[in-house]
Amino acid sequence: RVNGQRLWQSLMDLAEIGATSKGGNCRLALTEEDRQGRELVTGWLRDAGLTLRVDQIGNVFARRPGRRDDLLPVVTGSHIDTQPTGGRFDGCYGVLAGLEVMRVLDDHGITTEAPLEVAIWTNEEGCRFVPVMMGSGVHTGIIPLEDALRATDRQGDSVAASLARTGYAGEVPVGSQAFDAYFEAHIEQGPVLEAEGIPIGAVTGSLGLRWFDVVVTGQEAHAGPTPMPYRRDALKRAAALLGEILALADSHQPNGRVTCGELDLHPNSRNVIPGRVRFSVDIRHLEPEVLDQMEQALRETCTRYDEPGQVTVELQEVQRVAPTPFDATLIDLVRRSSEALEISYRDMETGAGHDAVFVSRVAPTAMIFVPCEDGISHNESENADPEDLEAGTNVLLHAMLGRAGI
């Protein structure tokens, strides 16, 4: 059994870096804060006797040798980058649960048959740099390395430059180490487990996700002397369009989701009629056919609002991730580990994307969910119960041992 107190302490120590005033975390991918977080965690991994590799996109892999090094490793991990107003558990829990597994095996002097690894994936959150789940996407060949290195944040700073600056531009070729299996522990980020009082979710797969940018272009003009009928107000058009887009999921309940999380006005000055508005659209659903329908409705709505010569509307696709089922054998291993530990569980889907979603394309994959308070995440008040975190880590330990052999 893992040491829940030690796990909690590591989570709280990591949360000191990039701590926000409201008790959350801001460690955007490949910033100075993220670098400090990585230094802390890789230090712990080294102290636990693990050997580190850093690949070309900055993914870190920490290896604990098995008795048979010809076997592929059983891997676990997640990410430690956060949202601008993120919480202390999203991602960090998966990495530090992996560290705790390594530490408890050391405590008991256990060597596994197959090697074990802990992975820290680069830029999972996708808020500083798009595409989202970048490190795992590059590792699995879904995202070309060159595209990822070229991606820039809103200030024009690139992934390549940020990797170099933080010292995580590794030399190990991406995807060079195949995995026998991948497990990822994570907070649910939704309300189901807490509402039902169940500590473990055996995740069977993920919702598909499609990301778009909408650009509405009118004409900047002075707020005072420009009569209303002369105006080409990009925000007025965008407001009406946003209303329709945010209602697109209404006819696809309960599994349809639409979010516009980013919006930038140009020139964003109090006495200037907005000349341009750019906003993001995030649509999600479990079924590819429904995603197609929602995308089609989005395209039709944008076309309906596009009025050349007056106010135009352009839609650009940014990223798409298909709905992804996880590996039946590994899901079953998670269920059986919970049963063996006498911890209740239920099957569930994940509405959030995870590195596991990309890794599942190249290796058998499963996820272990634990409840989070009020189902809230991507919020500074994100919280989780230390006992649930410990339970999830025990399930992870048993599942990894079950797969790697002792």
Place this chain on the structure above:
Amino acid sequence: RVNGQRLWQSLMDLAEIGATSKGGNCRLALTEEDRQGRELVTGWLRDAGLTLRVDQIGNVFARRPGRRDDLLPVVTGSHIDTQPTGGRFDGCYGVLAGLEVMRVLDDHGITTEAPLEVAIWTNEEGCRFVPVMMGSGVHTGIIPLEDALRATDRQGDSVAASLARTGYAGEVPVGSQAFDAYFEAHIEQGPVLEAEGIPIGAVTGSLGLRWFDVVVTGQEAHAGPTPMPYRRDALKRAAALLGEILALADSHQPNGRVTCGELDLHPNSRNVIPGRVRFSVDIRHLEPEVLDQMEQALRETCTRYDEPGQVTVELQEVQRVAPTPFDATLIDLVRRSSEALEISYRDMETGAGHDAVFVSRVAPTAMIFVPCEDGISHNESENADPEDLEAGTNVLLHAMLGRAGI
């Protein structure tokens, strides 16, 4: 008669500082670009033999002595700060027309009875720092000096610090020099003069303006796992609210205006349901009663959208400027100067606020408008005809001489 070519050249020289790629200007108030602009223009004013004073809010006054220095000065001026995507004429024309008047008097060795002054007012645009028309507002006592010095931009940088940094924290007490009269030449920033082919507007007064901030607060949560019915999406609420607010002027045409020019989303991340939206509201009308009606409708609309415990809506007043009539004698002087020069003119209102609006509370004031291309301003493509600019400056010259006496 003024030298139109020299005036144009000075405008183009100033427009080199903070030039934007689309032919406009970005010299936000009290930034390094604004400092460079001020250095250039004050250099020209000194070269024209004028004596400079800088007051505590950074307003610059350049004096040309008269035969009788016991008389109050006849003043002209405007501002040289710009919008983020501003043009080359808004404000700069008024200051450089004043400079040209001084230069042409020197050319002809003319001394006036009363002294003349050219004023450069600080932060007229109000886009980096609120309140708008700050320098003239402080000069006239409408805005307390302490409030203005404390104002900060979105990065938290204050007016006081910016004045010190740029070297324009002057020592002359604000408002210490009374004016005999104030004239301001400006591009119309609206479509009327161009449409009617008339080069001069004799401005009889200005629309009133009321500025507000609206803050919509919901709850940040993850775009993926958070089911639609659980959401407290601040942007969804704001979009519907914006639609209603931007229609508030519809029943008050042709003189009612509503603009939402600034909008900031928090945390502004693609996969986070927005927790907070702040946007600005600018309402304008000629009649105080209609402004009251529009404000009342704005307040009622915000209250209707405010749902405590779910998504709240708060309205804060930011600034108000009453509709302001200009001085009958000076307006008439502008009309008669145009007639004497055989330039056609028409009476008109200004929809934009100007330093003249505040100065008119403490001194007889009038404005001279010239056409601008397509009525467009607060836009990088803002343009004006050199001949119109020259005509307006000739009217200014005649009106100032008429008032100051030769």
